[in-house]
Amino acid sequence: MSADGKPAPAMLSVRLGGIDVGLPASAVREIVRAVAITPLPAGPAILEGVVNVRGTLVPVVDVRRRLGMAPRTLDADEFLVVLESGGRMLAIRVDDVDDLVALEPGQARSADELSPALRHLAGLGALPDGTVVIYDPAAFVTQAEAEAIDAAVAAA
Amino acid sequence: MSQPDPQPDVSHHAEPSRDALVAALGSAFRARLGVPPDIEPLVRQYGRTLREGGMPIEKAVVSVKALVRSETHGDEAVFIGKLVGWTIAGYFDGTEPLSTRATE
Numbered sequence: 696m697s698a699d700g701k702p703a704p705a706m707l708s709v710r711l712g713g714i715d716v717g718l719p720a721s722a723v724r725e726i727v728r729a730v731a732i733t734p735l736p737a738g739p740a741i742l743e744g745v746v747n748v749r750g751t752l753v754p755v756v757d758v759r760r761r762l763g764m765a766p767r768t769l770d771a772d773e774f775l776v777v778l779e780s781g782g783r784m785l786a787i788r789v790d791d792v793d794d795l796v797a798l799e800p801g802q803a804r805s806a807d808e809l810s811p812a813l814r815h816l817a818g819l820g821a822l823p824d825g826t827v828v829i830y831d832p833a834a835f836v837t838q839a840e841a842e843a844i845d846a847a848v849a850a851a
Numbered sequence: 852m853s854q855p856d857p858q859p860d861v862s863h864h865a866e867p868s869r870d871a872l873v874a875a876l877g878s879a880f881r882a883r884l885g886v887p888p889d890i891e892p893l894v895r896q897y898g899r900t901l902r903e904g905g906m907p908i909e910k911a912v913v914s915v916k917a918l919v920r921s922e923t924h925g926d927e928a929v930f931i932g933k934l935v936g937w938t939i940a941g942y943f944d945g946t947e948p949l950s951t952r953a954t955e
Contacts, residue, residue: 705909707939710932726940728891774936791932795912795939 704798706820706829709776710791712764717820717829722778726792729773738847739840745848746775746786752851753777754844756835758787780832783841796822803829868893868900869918876922876930886933894934895941902942911942 705720725748732744732755743755755775759766767788775786798820805818817829836844872893879887894915901911915938919930 725943726936728940772933774940792936792939793932794916794935795909797909 704803706796706798706803706827707776707792708794708796708820708822708827709774709789710793711787711789712759712762712767713790715793715825715827716789717817717827718776718778718832719817719829720795722780722832723776724779724784725777727775727777729769729771729775729788732769733851735847735851737850739843741836741840742844742847743788745851748775748777748786751784752848753784753786754848755786755788756844758835761835778832780835781841783845785832785835785844787835794822796820865897865900865904865906868897872897872918873922876919879930880923880926886930890934891937894937895944898938898941899944901938908939908942911938 706717707720707723709716709718727748730746732746734744735742738744738754741757741760743757745752745754747753757766769788773788773790774792776789776792777784777786802821803818804821808818816834817831820827820829872890875887875890875893879885879890897915898911901914902908906914912935915934916927916931919927919934923930
């Protein structure tokens with residue numbers, strides 16, 4: 696609990712391409728085992744395809760591409776983290792899920808505090824074993840890509 | 852008026868699933884073949900049991916990490932990344948989305 700009485704913001708710490716990445720827990724809707732991703736030929740390059748999560752088609756965004764990481768073939772050992780961003784659901788593939796931590800005052804700094812250039816980041820989290828970049832899920836797709844994804848999923 | 856226990860004792864409630872997980876972790880550690888797939892349902896069940904016992908998610912994650920540390924004798928890095936994910940997945944399976952619960 697923070698000093699102002701609000702619950703401390705929570706962060707899901709995941710491993711992605713060998714690095715630690717933080718996701719705001721408030722954006723996380725579900726964690727599921729990786730399943731086969733159905734490609735959508737009409738979708739933008741950032742779209743890996745869609746998965747069916749409890750009857751809902753959820754687009755899977757190639758976050759490795761967005762973050763400039765080497766591509767990785769889908770492995771059943773991975774997780775799909777389903778996120779909600781700007782009213783849209785999207786999933787990203789991650790290698791591992793390491794922790795769910797409540798960030799106490801002083802442990803988290805918002806991107807606004809750091810630099811305007813970091814507007815696509817949600818902030819930085821200081822953990823006992825290092826600093827984790829917390830990504831705003833909105834940074835994973837541009838508005839144009841989001842609209843193209845919507846169209847591709849609607850046409851599926 | 853009595854107040855609810857802020858830290859309910861879930862140890863008894865979770866004991867059977869904990870025991871099964873401990874046994875599986877011990878076997879996996881001795882086999883030295885990484886994380887076997889048959890451990891996933893046990894971890895999910897453990898996460899679900901902790902939720903049903905009233906444990907907050909953050910403490911459930913701490914609990915499973917402590918279990919991994921004690922049963923794998925320092926080889927935890929192999930297990931943590933999978934077991935934490937399955938714990939969280941099992942904890943919330945069939946419940947409201949994580950986003951409505953994680954900051955409660």
